[in-house]
Amino acid sequence: MQINQLRQRKPAARRWCLLAFVVAPAILIAACGGSDDEATFTPVVLTPTAEPTAPPASTAPPASTAPPARGTSENFDPTVILPGVGADSTSVWILNVNEDKVDLLSATGFVGSIHAGRQPSAIVFEGENVWIASAADAIVSILVPNENPRGPFRVGLQPRALEFDGQNIWVASAGEQTISKLSTDGEELATTFIGGFPTALQFDGEHIWVADIINDRLLKFNLDAERVGVVNTGRSPRALAFDGTNIWVSNVLDGTVSKISVDGNVVATYPVGGRPVDILYAEYEGGRHIWVANMDDDTVMKLSLDGQRVAVVPVDEGPVSLALFGSDLIVVSSVIQSLNRVPLATRDGG
Numbered sequence: 072m073q074i075n076q077l078r079q080r081k082p083a084a085r086r087w088c089l090l091a092f093v094v095a096p097a098i099l100i101a102a103c104g105g106s107d108d109e110a111t112f113t114p115v116v117l118t119p120t121a122e123p124t125a126p127p128a129s130t131a132p133p134a135s136t137a138p139p140a141r142g143t144s145e146n147f148d149p150t151v152i153l154p155g156v157g158a159d160s161t162s163v164w165i166l167n168v169n170e171d172k173v174d175l176l177s178a179t180g181f182v183g184s185i186h187a188g189r190q191p192s193a194i195v196f197e198g199e200n201v202w203i204a205s206a207a208d209a210i211v212s213i214l215v216p217n218e219n220p221r222g223p224f225r226v227g228l229q230p231r232a233l234e235f236d237g238q239n240i241w242v243a244s245a246g247e248q249t250i251s252k253l254s255t256d257g258e259e260l261a262t263t264f265i266g267g268f269p270t271a272l273q274f275d276g277e278h279i280w281v282a283d284i285i286n287d288r289l290l291k292f293n294l295d296a297e298r299v300g301v302v303n304t305g306r307s308p309r310a311l312a313f314d315g316t317n318i319w320v321s322n323v324l325d326g327t328v329s330k331i332s333v334d335g336n337v338v339a340t341y342p343v344g345g346r347p348v349d350i351l352y353a354e355y356e357g358g359r360h361i362w363v364a365n366m367d368d369d370t371v372m373k374l375s376l377d378g379q380r381v382a383v384v385p386v387d388e389g390p391v392s393l394a395l396f397g398s399d400l401i402v403v404s405s406v407i408q409s410l411n412r413v414p415l416a417t418r419d420g421g
Contacts, residue, residue, distance in 0.1 A: 152206055156403045157194035158396040166191040173203060187212040188223060195233035197255055202240055204230040211242060224257035234272035236294060241279055243269035250281055252296050261296040273311035273318060275333050280318055282308040289320060300335045312352040314376055319361055321347040328363055341378035344368035351393040355415035362400055364390040371402055371413060382419045386411040
């Protein structure tokens with residue numbers, strides 16, 4: 072994915088000056104130019120000091136990274152790894168799965184790339200540290216400000232999701248049908264077989280929730296990695312969000328999202344767009360909303376917490392991943408490999 076800038080629907084491009092802090096090691100880069108389209112500078116490439124070792128012979132072959140055919144939700148392949156995105160207060164991190172790297176952007180443009188294993192598949196933030204999973208190498212790496220990267224640490228085959236519970240890191244490994252709890256030093260503390268294909272993890276303040284896309288269910292675990300609940304969902308639950316009270320899940324093949332209480336009761340299910348592959352909770356200026364990426368419709372949808380549509384925003388073709396960055400929603404589109412910025416204040420007709 073070649074990314075030169077964050078593409079914003081409005082306002083129009085303006086003169087800019089890029090000033091970005093890059094982790095591991097600390098590097099300060101400045102570049103100024105005319106319009107966004109005219110800006111040029113040499114990107115910084117950051118490579119971990121310890122290159123990932125080759126996967127063991129028993130490792131499954133890398134999963135496909137080709138986007139599923141559009142308009143064929145019934146043929147949706149849950150094993151496909153789609154591009155991902157995460158954001159902290161200063162940077163946007165793009166999981167460039169097709170080129171085996173993580174692209175780093177500031178608010179105004181491309182900063183550099185980081186190699187953290189083949190097929191980067193998940194990202195989570197532990198304070199200032201950034202954890203990245205590599206599906207093909209079955210590893211996680213830790214990027215630490217002002218230090219060399221830590222790891223890589225071996226995990227189960229094809230890690231697809233990461234989560235931080237405030238003390239430990241959780242990894243969902245689809246190739247081994249497990250979830251694992253790691254210390255923040257990378258030590259494995261517990262691993263539990265779940266029997267399914269986990270694609271998402273969500274911490275609700277007390278429990279870890281797992282989306283099992285093959286068996287159309289959510290699994291609920293305590294922090295000792297013991298299963299304490301199961302909730303049946305719509306078809307192919309793929310992404311999770313937590314609004315402080317309820318868990319939200321996107322049901323890809325049904326074109327719906329469901330709101331589920333932390334006690335495991337399905338509160339409501341709402342229609343959204345075609346193939347909702349990601350979901351995100353956002354608070355902004357006193358408002359609390361759910362955002363959904365509709366891959367087949369080329370839209371992101373903003374919902375109130377009672378499921379009412381607040382806005383439907385056209386974006387570039389094939390939106391697959393969402394992140395919060397300041398007052399904007401960042402949208403990764405897989406077909407033309409681009410980013411859009413959508414203001415969180417967006418409303419239909421506004």
